[in-house]
Each structure stands twice: as structure tokens, then as C-alpha cells.
Amino acid sequence: MGYDIQRSSVFAPRGVVATSQGLAAGAGLAVLRRGGNAIDAAIATAVALTVVQPGSNDIGGDLFALVWDGERLHGLNASGRSPALLTRELVLDRGASASDGLGGDQGEAGVAMPARGWLPVTVPGAPAGWRDLHARFGSLPFAELFADAIAYAEHGYPVSPRVAAGWRVAAERVFPGLDGPEFAEWGRVFTAGGRAPRAGERWRNRDAANTLRLIAGTNGDDFYRGAIADAIVTHAERTGGLLRAADLAAHESLWVEPISVSYRGHEVWELPPNGQGIAALIALGVLDGYEESSLHEQIEAIKLGFADAHAFVGDPGAGGPVRELLDPGYLGGRRALIGGTAGRYGAGEPARGGTVYLCTADSAGRMVSLIQSNYMGFGSYVVPPGTGFGLQDRGAGFVLAGGHPNVVGPGKRPFHTIIPAFLTRGGEPVGPFGVMGGHMQPQGHVQVVLSTVDGRLDPQAALDRPRWYWHRGMDVLVEPGLAGEVDGLRRRGHAVSVAAEPDVFGMGQAIWRTPAGYVAGSEPRADGSAMGY
Template sequence: MRYEIRRSPVFAPRGVVATSQSLAAGAGLAVLRRGGNAIDAAIATAVALTVVQPGSNDIGGDLFALVWDGERLHGLNASGRSPALLTRDLALAGATSASDGLGGHQGDAELAMPTRGWLPVTVPGAPAGWRDLHARFGSLPFAELFADAIAYADEGYPVSPRVAEAWRVGAERVYPALAGAEFAEWGRVFTLGGRAPRAGERWRNPDAANTLRRIASTDGEDFYRGDIANAIVAHAERTGGLLRAGDLAGHESVWVDPISVSYRGHEVWEIPPNGQGIAALVALGVLDGYAEPSLHEQIEAMKLGFADAHAFVADPGAGGPVRGLLEPGYLAGRRGLIGQRAGRYGAGEPGRGGTVYLCTADSAGRMVSLIQSNYMGFGSYVVPPGTGFGLQDRGAGFVLAEGHPNAVGPGRRPYHTIIPAFLTRGGEPVGPFGVMGGHMQPQGHVQVVLSTVDGRLDPQAALDRPRWYWHRGLDVLVEPGLAAEVDGLRRRGHNVFVERDPGAFGMGQAIWRTAAGYTAGSEPRADGQVMGY
């Protein structure tokens, strides 16, 4: 396939940072140059992203990470739980029509969790995630990693183009439709006289700077048991929210064993549920049985991956059949369902057993794959007064169907769309990669792996390659670069649409280790870039 290469790959001998906003990439590079390691750089980049790309992530969001420590891979699940007061009856009372476009993981055919306001708010896990990553792997003092983020929040920065467009959508289309005291602070913090900042316009958030100072100086303690926690709880109690002091104080991250599947002599690694990374692994496990998987077969394999993920991904305590979904015999059976025509698939029967992405690498061979998010744009649009940050709406990932593993309830972690990934070959690291963008994320992972392993493309060329996106049912979107494939897919029964909005196809980053150091790519559909040294 011929297509336009939009950027050149970046080669760096010692260390590299790749993310979707250039100021955040610069914050990570500055840490590497000061002698910090890849984990320090990832934290600095992640914290800066909450300031410079607030319509995709914020201090009040969640985080997942994969860390290659130079010898092996570690996983961190820093996602939060639902409030202890959240019940199915309360969720049903605030439910909305199920038109979320998430490909069918909503278990109730008529109603879905709301996406704005207090009901979908879960405990933010990102601040604890930064702390826990640093406690285990960091080298520089924790507070030093916040310097650039605090400066941008205090002094301001020019808003980048893609961020400005997403901000405009939030300010013009979403926020005006929200009514209630819980939403008032969002307009004060995130608009300039009622409008979003324009591209190149300077924007400041001094309240966020103060919040970050408190997190930095207390190793995150203030967020969960101090003044920040008190501000969150006070706003909840005053405006009908369910979060209480015990929910925040009881939060903790969980170190997990990453899960993987083999593809052409490589191992693709993901975080286990409650993330949806297993959808990508199922799809790749199915595709590994084809000599050269066609575009039709790729799409069908992805549908099978989502069918299983939507049925089984839930709070880790629900005991989903993670290993069973990745067994070769099970994957072979799923592969056998793919025919010559586009299909609709239910879950199998295995044996029981708004987002930002970044990756970093350092001179000692340590590498990080990290993703954090509000979920849908600015999340819940609930901003505790005086804090400068919004709370995520991750609870929208729950389903309302009684008895479903991912059913809404108290103290549960919901289905998460955000997933970091990592590639190895024969147990040796190739590098971190990820594609942010809700339902697109596993699909982006599959396409990056196919481009890298089958296509033998460098990371930038793999990210530049035109993408497809399975929406739901038989509906598939393709970028203009895949227009030549449209007729063939339609003959097989797919409803194919050429989509020119690059935002529909996710935004990724990738770093591969080489004999000379690293080569890296950054999403041409975003404002970010690779910075190395």
C-alpha cells in the first residue's frame, strides 16, 4: 500500500519522549537531561499533559502504565472505584438513552449510564499512580517532576491547535446543555468569558498550579486525605454527589502482571482487565492464524475481540476468564467463525481461570508506556471549586444490566477504554506503544502491530499509515488513504464510510529500541512530537 509519510522518524542515542502535546514532551525531555530516568520522565510528561491538554486528561482522571525496568515488564492499574453510595437504583434514576457508540458493551439495550455530572464520577487514580510509579522506580525527587506543569499552569502557555478544537467542542456543544450547581465552576476555570481559548492564545490555570504544588509536596497525600480531598467531598455534599472522604482515603493503585499473546514471533503485552486491552490480544491471536490477514479479516477479528471484552471485562474482583480468552484452542475456535462476509458476533465460551498517551525511554534501557484520561472529553464537567481540575466520568463505562460482570454498583472499577501496550520479541524488549481514543484504542494497537511486524515499518511510518475503525454492527470507517479498499469491503457486507476527520482514528506514539539507541514516532493527527537526545 502506498501512502503519504507525514513525518520522519526520530533517532536518539540516549533517551526519548513521545506524546500528543509538544510542551509535555519537552517537560519529559528536560527531566531526562537532568539525569532522571524513563519513569521520572513519564511522570513529568503525564503531569504536564493535565495542564496543556485538559480536554483529554486531567488531575481528576485515571492512569495505567507498563514499565520495562531493564529486565522485565511491570503493570500498574491506577484506576479508581465507584463511590460506596452508588447503587443500581440511583444509576437507573439518572440513566440516559444508550447511544454512546461504544460498540455494544452497554449491557442494557435501552438505557446507559449518564456521562456528565456526579453519577459517573469515580475516585481519580492518576495522582496515586504518579506517586506509586515514583516510589518504585523514580530517581529524582518527586516534587521536581512537577516543575514545568506548575509553571505552565501559573504563567500560562499558548494552546495548541488540536487541543483548541476539542476545547471549542466542549465549550460550545457540551457545556451549554448542562444545568446544575455542580457544573458552575467548569465555566469559570475552562472558558475565557464563556468561550474556549483559541489556538495560539495564552491560557492560565492558577488553581491547578496550587493543586499540583500540594500533590507534589505531600507525595499525593493531600489529594486523598487533605485539603484537596476536603474540597472534592464538600462540593459533592453540597451539589448532590456521592463521593465521600472514605472513598478517597481508601483508594490504592494495584501492581499487576501484564498479559500477552504471541504474534509472528513477537509478544504483545497489555494490562489485564478492567482495561480493554484484551480485545486487542484476542484479535491478534485470531489473526496470527492467517498467513497474510486481509482488511476484512482484520476487521472481523477485531469484532470478535470486542465481543469478548464487552462480555467479560470488569473489575478484577469479578473473576473474568482472562487466561481462557487467550488460549490457542479458544482463539482457533473464534477464528473459525470468520467467513467471507461481514458478521455479527456474540461472546465466546472460554475456559474460566478523552485520553492522552505517552512513552519514554532512557539510556539504561528502561521504558514506559503510560496512558491517562478523563474518558469523554472533559469528563464529568464537575470541577470542585478552587482546585482547577475536572473529575473523570469513568463510571459511564459500567452497564445497567443486572448480573453482568461489569454491572454498576458500589466500590467497583468499571470497564476502561484506556490501555498502554508494549512489544517484545523472544522476551527481549522492542518498545512501548499506544493509540488513544476510546473504542479505537485496541483497533489502533492491532494496526500498529500489523504495520510493525508484518509491514516492517518504522514507528513513524506505522503511525502515519491510514487506519480503519470498526464502529458497531457492520459499520466501518476508513481514512481516505484506504478508499481503494471500500468497494471490496462493501461486497463482503460491510457498511463502509470514508471519514476525513482524523480525530475518529485515534492518536498514537511508539518507541522501538535499536542497536544504536531508539527510533520513535508521534501521531501526525495530533499536536505532539518526539523529543530525543
């Protein structure tokens, strides 16, 4: 199964919304048509996604965004911190089992951060992120942006095919293996008679509708200091969780300066750590030194990017060497490590000094690149009773290695996989883009940029193009459309397999500005769409 050309790009004169679920894209477009701006549309889309794509994000997740306000780019880190009671010693004492966290190596005696239950739960940042985006850039009343999401939660919606497939995995494979009172509410809220909803089946979540009404009506405050906060803390205290009222009340988003690297006359923008966007920038900075990069060199460049990201990315307060890692001299030294065969790379020595993605654009030239997630498919599987939403498991991204910038501890933001991106040329906006999917995200960003800048493809063609995915070590997966590259990569020492499962290769969207308006694309590997007017 290749993805050579699956859809046509959407051309729109005034505004556009692109995301991974069509009903959510429609919610954002409705806001644009009512006179809202790109930021309003992004919030409406993001809130709707918590209802119509709950396995990939939820009200209890985190959010990151890049906003082009018509003149310059702004960055929002709306990720939450770990509870004040969470310590490395506590995790080691509880003997957490190995997980799929991507932050780093296992700690003592093979112990690593768990993926489910209370230990990996961090303070959800998404509701505050919606509020803070609106406070700075929004135009329509905040509560109006929740209308479609609340209606879908209250009255129901037909579940889309890709969402149904992931939901079934959660209900049949993951949830039956979870034991403890903290998990009981997940089964009541997210299954019907013990099973997941099927594609096309109508699904309601009236508890989530009530939660969204409270968030909308209190400008998000109820989530951190009101009845919703009380429900979270009560459930934590009764079932062994660590979140307390003070953790929720102390939460705040961070407005940050985006970081960038040059690639063939363009600037590629990401958010600084605690996200992994710097891995994509390192890879593109390395590839910029080639007149024309091969697939082998692209894979090696992303391996170098991940080696540095996993060594240096941690809480924003850790003061990692961001500028130094993107220095052209440092990138040139990393490029020199790439030879004719597949390699294994450690971190360099710089000089010291489950997810949803959406993008929107409006008639005034404002654009948003936004991503939110509860991490590993339904997150922690902890649902505070009566709220209708699950809490994220972002703490699974911490490591237990003492001295590491991402070591688990109280009041810290963990290594994050979710990263929005933005492309400019000579300081002028080209547009927002992103590819969801954990470890795939920086790799997807690199491939979309290569397809756009080197391949001169429009957004949909760039997203349709077959992808590769570096897993670990020498292991590489490619989609069937790249099967012709397999023998050459194997001769260079890569352990390559051909895979047809779309989820492995990420799901993305992109919008580019044109003289006539916008052109947008939406991932053929997902249920979503791009909608314009």
C-alpha cells in the same frame, strides 16, 4: 487526506519522549537531560499533559502504565473505584439518560449510565499512580517532576491547534446543555468570557498550579486525605454527588502482571481487565493463524475481540476468564467463525477456570508506556471549586444489566477504554506503544503491530499509515488512503465510508529500541512530537 508519510522518525542515542502535545514532551525530555530516568520522565510528561491538554486528561482522571525496568515488564492499574453510595438501584431511580458508554447494553426501560454530572464520577487514580510509579522506580525527587507543569499552569502557555479544536466543541456544544450547580465551576475555570481559548492564545490555570503544588509537596497524599480531598467532598455533598472522604482515603493502585499473546515471533503485552486491552490480544491471536491477513479478516478479528471484551471485562476482582480467552485453542475456534463476508458475533464460551498517551525511554534501557484520561472530553464537567481540575466520568463505562461482570455497583472499577501496550521479541524489549481514542484503541494497537511486524515499518511510518475503524455492526470507516479497499469490503458486506476527520482514527506514539539507541514516532493526527537526545 491520507497520511502516507507525514514526518520522519526521531533517532536518539540516549533517551526519548513521545506524546500528543509538544510542551509535555519537552517537560519529559528536560527531566531526562537532568539525569532522571524513563519513569521520572513519564511522570513529568503525564503531569504536564493535565495542564496543556486538559480536554483529554486531567488531575481528576485515571492512569495505566507498563514499565520495562531493564529486565522485565511491570503493570500498574491506577484506576479508581466507584463511590460506596453508588448502586444500580440509585441509577435506575434517577432515570439516567442514554450515554456513549462502551461497557455494554442499556438497562431497564432504556436507562443507561450518564456521561456527565456526578453519577459517572469515580475516584481519580492518576495522582496516586504518579506517586506509586515514583516510589517503585523513580530517581529524582518527586516534587521536581512537577516543575514544568506548575510553571505552565501559573504563567500560561499557547494552546495548540488540536487541543483548541476539542476545547471549542466542549465550550460551544456540550457545556451549554449542562444544567446544575455541580457544573458552574467548569465554566469559570475552562472558558474566558464564555468561550474556549483559540489556537495560539495564552492560557493560565492558577488553581491547577496550586493543586499540583499540594500534590507534589505531599507525595500525593493531599489529594486523598487533605485539602484537595476536602474540596472534592464538600462540592459533592453540596451539589448531589456521591463521593465521600472514605472513598478517597481508601483508594490504592494495583500492581498487576501484564498479559500477552504471540504474534509472528513477537509478544504483544497489555494490562489485564478492567481495561479493554484483551480485545487487541484476542484479535492478534486470531490473525496469527493466517499466513497473511486481509483487511476484511482484520476487521472481523477485532469484532471478535470486542464481543468477548464487552461480555467478560469488569472489575479486576470479578475473576474474568483472561487466560482462557487467550488460549490458542479458543482463538482457533473464534478464527473459524470468520468467513468470506462481514459477520455479527456474540461472545464466545471460553473454558472457565477524550485520553492522552505517552512513552519514554532512557540510556539504561528502561521504558514506559503510559496512558491517562478523564474519558469523554473534559470528563464529567464537574470541577470542585478552587481546585482547577475536572473529575473523570469513568463510571459511564458501567452497565446496568444485572449479573454482568461490569454491572454498576459500589466500590467497583468500571470497564476502561484506556490501554498502554508494549512489544517484545523472544522476551527482549522492542518498545512501548499506544493509540488513544476510546473504542479505537484496541484497533489502533492491532494496526500498529501489523504495520511493525508484517510491514516492517519504523514507528513514524507505522503511525502515518492510513487506518480503519470498526464502529458497530457492519459499519466501518476508513481514511482516504484506504479508499481503494472500499469496493472490495462492500462486496463482502461491510458498510464502509471514507472519513477524513483525524480524531476518529486515534492518536498514538511508539518507541522502538535499536542497536544505536532508539527510534520514535508521534502521531501526525495530533499536536505532539517525539523528542530525543
